Amino acid sequence: MVGVRENHARLRYLLLGGCGSGMSALAEILTDANHILTGMDQSISAACQPPFLPHADVEWLPWSETLSSSVDADVCVFSPAVGRRSPLVQQAVARGIQVQSLHECLVNVYKARQQLCVAGTHGKSTTTAMLSWVLESCGRAPGCFIGGRQIATQRSGQLGQGQHVVLESCEFNRSFLTFSPAVGVLTGIERDHFDCFPNQDDEDAAFVEFAQRISSDGVLIYRSDCRRSRAVARSAACRTASFSLDSSGIDWNVSETKLDAAGSHFQLQPRGRRSLTVTLSVPGRHNIANAVAAIAAAAEVGVAPEEAAAALAGFRGVHRRFERRGVYHGMVLVDDYAHHPTAVRETLRTARQVFPNQRIVAVFEPHQVVRTRSLFLEFAEALQMADEVLLLPVFAAREHVARRECCRLSGDLVRQLNERGTRAFLFAGIDQILSRIDYSGKPSDVLLTMGAGRTNLIHDELNRRLQRHSVA
Known part of the structure; x- marks a missing residue:
């Protein structure tokens, strides 16, 4: 059997892009191995706190394009989103810090x-x-x-x-x-x-x-x-x-x-x-x-x-994979990571099996312009399985695309769905989606969010509202 610490010395790791799903998993692994972790991510600021990771011990720093002289690390690990060409990675190299990609680090561990x-x-x-x-x-x-x-x-x-x-x-x-x-x-x-x-x-x-x-x-x-x-x-x-x-x-x-x-x-x-x-x-x-x-x-x-x-038989699933998020004024809340037409189709098919007699309201945030363009008709065909579709602008992720193009492409998808007989609407952001839910949601509805971006935040806000109401 292999020992828990793999016989390695205790090292200081700097995790760049540390809030991503892969880097969060790595943080838990390195914490298990008793290493010392510092994390940076572009999502962290004075107004946006880092995620709570109950099984990872990370000191989080706000994002900066300059690597502070106070950062002391033996190894710098960068996420796929950050990339090897990042100025921070290059500064780490210049300071003699060993640099690894996420997957190179996993192989070493x-x-x-x-x-x-x-x-x-x-x-x-x-x-x-x-x-x-x-x-x-x-x-x-x-x-x-x-x-x-x-x-x-x-x-x-x-x-x-x-x-x-x-x-x-x-x-x-x-x-x-x-x-x-x-x-x-x-x-x-x-x-x-x-x-x-x-x-x-x-x-x-x-x-x-x-x-x-x-x-x-x-x-x-x-x-x-x-x-x-x-x-x-x-x-x-x-x-x-x-x-x-x-x-x-x-x-x-x-x-x-x-x-x-x-x-x-x-x-x-x-x-x-x-x-x-x-x-x-x-x-x-x-x-x-x-x-x-x-x-x-x-x-x-x-x-x-x-x-x-x-x-x-005892496996309970993975967060954001047809995850039940609660009930909001009678509406069943379900969240899924689906962002490919096949995954969207299977998720909606599952919703029909689990909720055969209920109206399915799908909230979808397309992920990446190039994927949405390339699979446009496939997305339209898959989303037709919902009774109503609420579309957000395309989440461009790592693409450098103007917001108007993200809105235009989602608008084209809305038009395609309406031409096919499926009620579909375009919304500028999550706040507008929340208003729509409060205005036209029915107690018997199933609200199914899909996407690899931020659609899970809809459920976070709806559950916060319920908590505030229960306290009041």
Whole structure:
């Protein structure tokens, strides 16, 4: 077994972009390892406090383009959003501070561990969380790095004491090519991250390289009803194992699926083993696929499918993944991270399954202009599944785009939806959305927010209003 501190000296880390989901997870891991952490993020100011991370001990500093002489660090870690070319990173280099990307830091922390890496366009965070949950429940004490916070543990990162680490492995900026998996999971591939991959061939090549980084005695677990995943699997030098929700004759076959408001139930038939019943408390067909991938990966490190299935019955999910946020004057509040047409469609489909007789009011903030333009018609088709759509301007994220272009593109999407017969409206910001909810929301409505930006803040404000009302 690997010791908690990995036999490293206690170091001083400077985390640039420390409020992001990945860096927050890293902060928890480094806190577990007893390192000293200082964090900086552009979102922190006198008016905006840093996030509360119950499992990370970070001294937060306000953002500055100049690295203060008072900052004393052995290692500077930068987030993908900050990037290696940041003036702060260059100043750290000039001062002789060791500089690492987020993923380079993870590799250094976990260099003695066996890496279980979860990649793919959709379901990475939930599948990583499920696999980590299974291994933890079965006494394996894994490390983990997850792009979302688990509801049960309130953690997204953990050093762990066991020989395995479960790593969410994102293709953005090809960062997943930093890892060297013993077990690789590929949940499926669709066009995304248009700013990183100019065409599908370039994107496929990155996933092929990921598969080829798996150790020769390792395994790639892939979704066989995805054509692009099948092509990647054919390129792998390691053993492969397939799973699917729609096919037979594969290694992990699903049948007798039942979906309801409480979750899902299905039969899982592993090749060469007896069939077993799996029950999940997280709803949605997509979560069945996530669970099968997690069970298959756990089996590769010695966890029996029956043990894994029993553990998953207690899995409560990940924040911002169809997360129930409460009830506001009778309206059910649900938040999801969906920002790709497929994820939007699956989230709305799940809402229809969980709330079959209720009006679904979807609030959507498109994420990135290039993604919204490239998948414009797909977004319109997916959003049609809602009864009413409240659109915010595109959240440009790392793009340098004028706000008027963000508004224009969302306005085009509103017009497209109305032409298709779906009531849709454009709002300038969250305050206007909140006013609309108070003005026209019905007690029987489901308010479903979707997006990778700030839509979760709507629920924060609605719950604050309820608290103020209850105190008054």
